[in-house]
Amino acid sequence: MKSKIKKEHLKFIWIFVLLAVWELTARFGPVNPISFPSLAVIASALWESVITGDIISQIWFSMGFILTGLLTAIILSLVLASISTFSELMDSFTDTLVSVFHPLPGIAMLPLIILWFGTGSKAIFIIIIHSVIWPMLLNLKSGFKSVPEIYRKIGQNYEHSMAGILFKIFIPASLPFGLAGIKIGWARAWRAVISAEMVFGATGGKGGIGWYIFNKRVFMDTPGLFAGLIVIIGIGILVEDLVIGKIENSTVKKWGTSQ
Template structure:
């Protein structure tokens, strides 16, 4: 029962990560596998430390994070505008539903030939892919959140004679905050994957390239340990954003206010 209780704790994720790393190291050391395809943790950490010391992986990670933050910001603003207009206008709601039905199932990578023709292969092309990946799940969550607001909240706003902007700030956003944060988490994950994939295809945009370009370079030169080092960095950033950034955001908002 004690073991079961441990794995029900919030930190159980890290226990599983440690167990997987141990299994990896045992396999790399004892199983008849090539170090080129299955390097040990020692080799991976050495490659990671070397890349951190010379600054390559840190600069490229910072470049990728900069792009994803810009793309996420653009996508959230567009999603907010489209979602709110969908709530107040049935005609625009029909248009938004049609756009979501068409573009939400469409992977950004499938648009790459067109993006290259329209924009080229620089940072703007990667930004386009990120915004495309962020926009549609954010619209779905925002629209669901706005529609889930109890009608009595809207009537209270009418009694206070709130204008449109006041209704958005004081009613729509607070009442649908759990939906907005859930949409933000999904959009972040989709945008992060899209950015790395686009970087691996478009190359060193912006002069230095991002973490996707780092992994691509290591693969070209058969530096498998370097490839895994890049993947570890991506995983570490993902866990940090999920547990620290979004965890703190949820703790200080929806959990603190009793929404969740």
């Protein structure tokens, strides 16, 4: 039998199967409803958070942080990567930075960050930048290195300036690497924000999605906790499949530089 089901549809079938198993276990399994609520209860908790606007404003808050942090980190890593392509000395310097800081999880730096920057938005911002900048830099550097030397020479023949060579040749030619870096950076920033919020609590104003989950935990609102997790999964899928997927389709895939 040849499978006529498309790959995307298969994903939905699997999700449905998992949900069915969950519901059956919650209803008929030997589980405590306090720790294993049924889907209906979770759905109504989610609905309630959406109606009161809590979860929406908290997602907004977290996303705002991530976007500004992500952008700053991308710009910083672009600068570092560009300098490295034009100077051997800087190249070894950034290599050293990456090998020192890349393996260090943001959450492990938390105690130090609290001591240095307190527990406010500054601290969260630093954690995001730390989580994004190193994988981004690593990707950009390998991207720039993959650009054939002859391209650079063509740029020089056209008498482009350094910036011209960078923006017209290096960045477009290494875009698949850059996008992969953004993908990793986004995932790491998202995790960093959630874990940081769960450790410090609210960070200015309403607090984000991590604080939402933390609050549900301390008030023992397990359905609400699951609602928060579902929202996190949903946003992850949305950003990765839709936003980043769209960018890929209209750039690297369209140009044929990546599959």
